[in-house]
């Protein structure tokens with residue numbers, strides 16, 4: 186019996202999944218506190234291809250801190266995500282080699298317009314994960330992740346602390362709605378090795 190069967194099954198059936206409780210409230214509180222302590226190291230995120238670094242506040246307004254896989258403050262979340270990566274590989278043969286990830290904060294009012302995470306001609310991002318770090322998030326705080334589904338409808342994910350959103354990077358356009366207050370997350374991509 187594996188721990189992430191629900192994620193595996195959902196990815197097969199629909200290509201996306203929302204899993205509450207990926208981190209406990211105490212784990213969320215610890216990670217957001219350490220992230221807030223590093224707030225000065227965050228930088229405005231760029232748009233365009235990996236490496237391209239044009240800042241465009243009309244498209245995205247978040248500030249990010251890239252993590253390496255030995256980051257001590259995020260170790261527990263990264264270990265759990267690595268277990269998920271192993272299960273996805275074992276069940277679905279996705280060949281996911283690594284997690285590329287950053288912490289992100291959207292100050293109140295900031296957003297990320299509708300986009301796809303996989304850039305044209307660069308297909309190493311296979312699965313997107315977003316782990317929310319907002320302990321007390323209410324429905325009226327905004328900041329939903331809006332996922333545009335295959336049938337033309339959409340679903341909104343409330344960025345509540347501990348919830349993990351998972352979706353195939355090449356398949357679902359999505360956007361981040363503006364929030365009433367600061368919105369924290371750990372966002373990443375399970376990648377294949379470039380050929």
Ligand SMILES: O=C(O)CCC(=O)C(=O)O
Pocket residue numbers: 297302315329330359360361370372
């Ligand atoms: O924070 C989210 O809900 C999604 C962030 C996102 O789409 C991205 O960083 O590419």
Ligand SMILES: [Fe+2]
Pocket residue numbers: 300301302359
């Ligand atoms: Fe995205």
